[in-house]
Every structure is written in structure tokens, then in C-alpha cells.
Amino acid sequence: MPRNGSTTRTTIMDAAEALILETGFSATSVDRVIDRAGVTKGTFFYHFQSKAGLARALVERYAEHDLNNLESNLARAEKLSRDPLQQLLIFVGLFEEAAEALTEPYPGCLFASYCSEAGLFDQDTLQIIRDTMTTWRTRLGAKIEEAMAKHPPRLDVDADSLADMITVAFEGAFMLSKSLSDPNVVSQQLGHYRNYLELLFAEAPSAPA
């Protein structure tokens, strides 16, 4: 059970994150955050030195959660098959499965919010986003290289940009899902990414039925 201090800090962060996903960072004033979180200004400033400090804490938490998802699904995929191509397809499939369970359109991505208002953040805060995206590229790119070595791709592709494609699918699909109020866009787009990987590395594709 967390101590009360850590619960209050989390309450403030959750309120701020939800507000940022609704109206962006600039419009998320400290007053709106304390109002939504139901805390006093004194409590806010006990936990965070400034709005910039809150911004930094939020993106650190978001990145940590994101990288945990990456690593845990990679580990699961590596347990579920010995073959790197199958691991890759399972990895994408696990995210697709989670996205299929969504019943509401995706509320948005904190990274995308910060990126849309990039001029308001310091370079250290933006660097956390860059590092997270680069980690996805590196980790998934290495798995793609393994798959390529065993299953030569049918077209000449670059492992890094093929790895980037999952970040692109997430970010683009979150945006489209939110804009069209359609909860299915994310799983559909991950499904297309998985199809592409499958077709790209298929050794002896059969003719269509």
C-alpha cells in the first residue's frame, strides 16, 4: 500500500495527464490540475517545483510505462517461440490483442501532445521522448535483423525504418482513433503491420484462395 504522499502525487499526475490529453499542455494550468485532482495549491507545490517539473515527471512515468510494455511483450514473445520471425509476429500480435480490448477511442499519446507543443518544453524533457523512440527502434530493429538473417525478406528493406513502423502505427492510429472517435483503428493498423511483416518474410507464399 503506498504512503499517502505517493498516492497524492499519483492523483495529481493522473489529473494532469488526463487534462493534457484533452486540451494540451499550455491550456493545462496548475489551477485546472489542482481543481481536477482535488488538492490545494500548497499540496501541488509540495510535490512539484513548477509546471515544468510536473511535465518532466509525467513524461518520465509515461516513458517508463512504455518501455516496460516493450520489454515485457518482447520477453513474452521470446518465450512463446524460438523463431525470431514468429517472435516478431507474436510481439505485434500481443499489442494488437490489447488494442482490440479497447471500447473507447484512444485518449491520445502524451508523447504526441508534447511533440505538438514542442516549443514549450526544455530539451531534456524532449530528449526522454527521443530516447524512448530510439529504444523501440533499437530493440525491435535487432529482432528484425535476427528474423532477416533466418528468413531473407522478399523486398530490400531497412531494419530500422521497419522497426519505426510500429511507433508510426501507434502514433498515427491514436490520432486517427481520437479524431474519428473510432476505437478500432489501433488494432486494425497493428494488424496491417503484422500482415506486412508476414508477407515480407514469407518463404513460400501460397496463391490466394
Add this chain to the structure above:
Amino acid sequence: MPRNGSTTRTTIMDAAEALILETGFSATSVDRVIDRAGVTKGTFFYHFQSKAGLARALVERYAEHDLNNLESNLARAEKLSRDPLQQLLIFVGLFEEAAEALTEPYPGCLFASYCSEAGLFDQDTLQIIRDTMTTWRTRLGAKIEEAMAKHPPRLDVDADSLADMITVAFEGAFMLSKSLSDPNVVSQQLGHYRNYLELLFAEAPSAPA
């Protein structure tokens, strides 16, 4: 040659759009816009009733430009081949070609900016974004249906979500390009989309070399 009034209006809109792509809509005050555009507040309010009126005019202009790109590249592709699959591949290739010419990371997408701060806009303004994305889905989806009828796809796919994939590639790649300061992301991702369409509809794929 435009009359002076239309030039000034364009100058204000260009300044506002650039500011929104840098720091978002909320942080783009009328004062910052007139400062960047080099006009007086009186001139601003002669052209726009309010900041909301400016927001609406900007998204209308952006959507018009976006749909012109869609229609003109569809028309070009339809002139360059008689086959709907080839038209589709040429269509994506034309956007890829334009993206390859970029030397700077993509400055961002106005639709993505508005979407990140969606709570600040009226429904009519957001509807323009929805309508534009739906038009891409409908126009490209119809071309995909034509291609499917002539070239049965190797996997069971849905034309609408396959059409959405170009919007997802643009939006996701703009965001990644901006975040990583890498101008190549957009053309690379469009290249992967084209590869996927090619593999999906390939009638007799050859073995890898």
C-alpha cells in the same frame, strides 16, 4: 496578383500556422501572431473576428490544400496507368517522391496539433478534420476495392482500414520525423506502405534473390 487585403490575410495565417506547429494553439496568442506577422491588432481583427475564427480559417485552408493533393495525385496516377493496382502504387509513390525531397524534418501537421488540443476547438472545426480523413478513406478505399477486384489480395484485408493506413503513415511519420529531427522518416514509411500494397496484391511473387 492578389489585392493587398488578401496578401495581409495570408501573411497572418502563415504566421499563425507556423506558431501553432511550434508551440500549439493555446500558446499561440493573438499578440504573438501579430508580432510574427508584423501587423497591428486592428489589422488582425479586420481579417478575423476572433482567435477561434482564425483557427477555423486555418484548418479550412489546410484541409483544402490536403484534399487538392489527394485529388491531383489520384488524377496523375490514373493518367499514368490503366491498372487500379498500379494507380494505387503510383499514387503512394508520388507522395513518397515529394517526401524524399524534404531536407528538414517535417514541421508537423495542423490536424495533429488541433487533435492534441481537441478540447479547445468547437465541433464544427474538428468536423473539418474528420471530413478530410473520411474523404481520404473513401477515395483511396474505392481505388483499393478496384484493385482487389482485379488482383485478389493474399490476405483477408479490409479496404477502409487499408486506405486509413496512408493517413496513419503520414501522421505517425510526421510526429517521429519531428521528434527525432530526421527528414527521412516520412518517405521511408510511405515506402513501407507501398511495399505492403505490392506484396498484398502480388499475383505470383518470386522467391527472394
